[in-house]
Structures are given as C-alpha cells and as structure tokens.
Amino acid sequence: MLRVTGNGLYCEAGDFYVDPWCPVDRAVITHAHSDHAHWGCKAYLCSEECRGVLRARMGPDAVIQTAAWGAPVLFDGVHVSFHPAGHILGSAQVRIESDGEVWVVSGDYKLEHDRTCRPFEPVRCHTFITESTFGLPIYRWRPQPEIFSELNAWWRGNQENGKASVLFAYALGKAQRLLAGVDPSIGPIFCHGAVEKLNRVYRDAGIDLPQTAYAGAVEKGYDWSRALIVAPPSGNANPYLRRFGTVSTGFASGWMRIRGTRRRRSIDHGFVLSDHADWPGLLSAIEATGAQCVMVTHGYRAPLVRWLCERGLDAKALETRFEGERDESEATVDSAEAFE
Numbered sequence: 001m002l003r004v005t006g007n008g009l010y011c012e013a014g015d016f017y018v019d020p021w022c023p024v025d026r027a028v029i030t031h032a033h034s035d036h037a038h039w040g041c042k043a044y045l046c047s048e049e050c051r052g053v054l055r056a057r058m059g060p061d062a063v064i065q066t067a068a069w070g071a072p073v074l075f076d077g078v079h080v081s082f083h084p085a086g087h088i089l090g091s092a093q094v095r096i097e098s099d100g101e102v103w104v105v106s107g108d109y110k111l112e113h114d115r116t117c118r119p120f121e122p123v124r125c126h127t128f129i130t131e132s133t134f135g136l137p138i139y140r141w142r143p144q145p146e147i148f149s150e151l152n153a154w155w156r157g158n159q160e161n162g163k164a165s166v167l168f169a170y171a172l173g174k175a176q177r178l179l180a181g182v183d184p185s186i187g188p189i190f191c192h193g194a195v196e197k198l199n200r201v202y203r204d205a206g207i208d209l210p211q212t213a214y215a216g217a218v219e220k221g222y223d224w225s226r227a228l229i230v231a232p233p234s235g236n237a238n239p240y241l242r243r244f245g246t247v248s249t250g251f252a253s254g255w256m257r258i259r260g261t262r263r264r265r266s267i268d269h270g271f272v273l274s275d276h277a278d279w280p281g282l283l284s285a286i287e288a289t290g291a292q293c294v295m296v297t298h299g300y301r302a303p304l305v306r307w308l309c310e311r312g313l314d315a316k317a318l319e320t321r322f323e324g325e326r327d328e329s330e331a332t333v334d335s336a337e338a339f340e
Contacts, residue, residue, distance in 0.1 A: 001101060005319065
C-alpha cells in the first residue's frame with residue numbers, strides 16, 4: 001500500500017504522499033509540525049481542525065483542502081480518512097483503504113487527555129505505522145495533575161525569590177497545552193512571538209487559553225518577577241533571557257525523564273510532559289488496532305520491534321525522516337537506565 005521513496009511515504013495506487021519530506025504534488029498531512037508538513041507542496045489535505053495551524057506554517061498561498069473526521073476522500077480508488085491522534089490541534093492518523101486492505105499511518109500521537117486537541121481514537125487495520133519516540137520501558141508518564149501542580153509550585157516559588165519563570169516548550173502544541181494547564185491566577189503570562197502567533201490560531205479554533213501577552217512588546221523597566229514567560233527551546237540563550245532580569249528556567253519534555261538531560265541543557269527545573277505516547281501508551285495503541293503487521297518509525301525503534309516480534313507480530317523498523325521531539329533529540333539513555 002505504502003512504500004518509502006526519496007520523497008517520503010508514497011501510495012502509488014492513489015498517487016499521493018503521507019507527510020512527504022520534499023515538495024510533491026499531493027500531500028496528505030497528519031499534523032503541522034515541520035518534520036511532517038513540508039513547505040512547497042502543490043496541494044495539501046488535512047483534517048478540518050488542522051487547517052489553521054497548517055495555514056500559519058505554510059502561508060496564505062498554500063492550497064489546503066480538508067476533510068471532516070472519518071469522512072473518506074477518494075484518490076483514484078483509494079479511500080483516505082482522518083482520525084484523531086491526540087498529539088496537537090488537528091493531529092490525525094491517516095486511514096488508507098484499497099481492495100479491502102487497510103493501513104493506518106499514526107503520525108505522532110499520545111493517549112493522555114489533553115483539552116487542546118481531540119483524544120486518540122484507535123482505528124482497526126491490517127498494517128499500523130507507529131512512531132516510537134519514547135519506545136523504551138523507562139518512559140512512563142506521571143499523571144498530568146501532578147505535573148501541573150509541580151509547575152505551579154515552581155512558579156510561585158520563583159515569585160517568592162524575586163525571579164521570573166521562563167518555561168521552554170515547543171511553540172506549536174506543547175506551549176498551548178501548558179498554558180491550558182497552568183493556574184493563571186498566580187501571575188501574568190507572557191509568550192515569545194512564535195508562541196503567541198500560534199496561541200491566536202488555537203483561540204480561533206475554539207481552544208480556551210488564559211490571557212497572554214507578547215513579551216517583546218513590554219517596555220524596558222518592567223518587573224518580571226511575578227511573570228511566567230513561555231518560549232521555544234531556541235530562547236534558551238543569553239540575549240533573549242537577559243531582558244527578564246533574574247530568572248529561573250524550566251523545560252517541559254518527555255526527555256526530562258532521563259537523568260542528566262536537565263543538566264546538559266543548563267535548565268533549573270525539568271517537567272516530564274510529552275505530546276508523544278509513553279511505553280505503555282505505545283503498546284496499548286498498537287494492540288487496539290488489531291494489526292498483525294506493525295512498522296515502527298523514528299525514536300527507539302529496535303526495542304519496540306523486538307518486543308512486538310517476541311509476541312508474534314510481524315514488526316519491522318521503517319526508515320523515515322520524522323524526528324519526534326527534535327529540539328530535544330540529544331537526550332540519550334544508557335543500558336542501566338533503559339529498563340528501570
């Protein structure tokens with residue numbers, strides 16, 4: 001049904017690509033992160049809820065078509081439909097059916113509740129293409145209320161110590177999830193320009209976010225000591241941080257589960273929060289599909305493939321250019337940590 005080419009995952013029967021790596025004529029998009037949505041394609045097809053964030057990334061001239069959840073679109077006899085992936089706003093799994101054979105490309109996904117996007121929906125199929133960003137048993141996420149309670153306590157503690165709280169997270173998806181989960185009564189919330197631009201897209205889509213302001217528009221001399229500033233990882237540099245005076249830095253990422261990651265990034269506090277499935281989530285999602293053939297892309301592929309094969313599934317690693325949480329990809333796990 002699908003094969004890997006120099007341009008990405010290609011469906012020859014329908015003549016389209018899923019999350020192509022280069023500009024192509026017809027691109028079916030799981031979600032709007034840059035490793036899955038490449039600029040310059042002649043036409044894009046995505047879920048209706050993905051339209052706004054994809055438009056923000058691709059610009060006003062991009063040809064973007066959409067489909068409602070579960071509504072099939074026909075490509076030369078091949079049926080394509082979108083089903084929620086629970087990753088970010090509008091993120092979808094792509095179901096592809098031809099001659100009674102069903103494949104599902106998951107894109108990136110998580111099973112945790114997230115009120116900034118629709119929850120993951122298992123889709124029955126013969127072949128399932130799954131991510132494996134956190135495909136090791138060590139990756140098991142704590143309940144979200146615990147993480148947000150920890151984050152709010154960090155913010156309050158910084159206020160008591162006269163420090164601005166600078167929280168680093170992906171501008172698209174993670175930042176909005178954090179904003180939706182923090183307690184805005186603690187103090188004012190500001191955002192980096194890249195985050196604030198996407199906040200507007202989320203609000204336009206009906207996602208309830210607390211009041212925020214663009215940090216770059218604040219006049220010199222402002223007292224930042226009560227503020228929370230949400231910025232992408234690229235903001236962890238002296239020129240950006242200097243404007244806020246004395247700061248405490250935090251980073252929200254699944255990679256913070258690993259000892260030493262926070263130290264390598266020179267971060268004061270790490271919050272283990274990911275928009276990708278943890279190890280139990282991956283296993284649960286795969287089982288729910290009923291697929292006998294599983295192809296594993298990006299992340300810790302080999303351990304997951306081995307685990308699935310040992311349980312009788314036809315599993316194999318699939319070479320792609322998808323990168324998962326790219327800005328945090330230098331995190332490594334040694335053998336002692338991997339199976340804690």
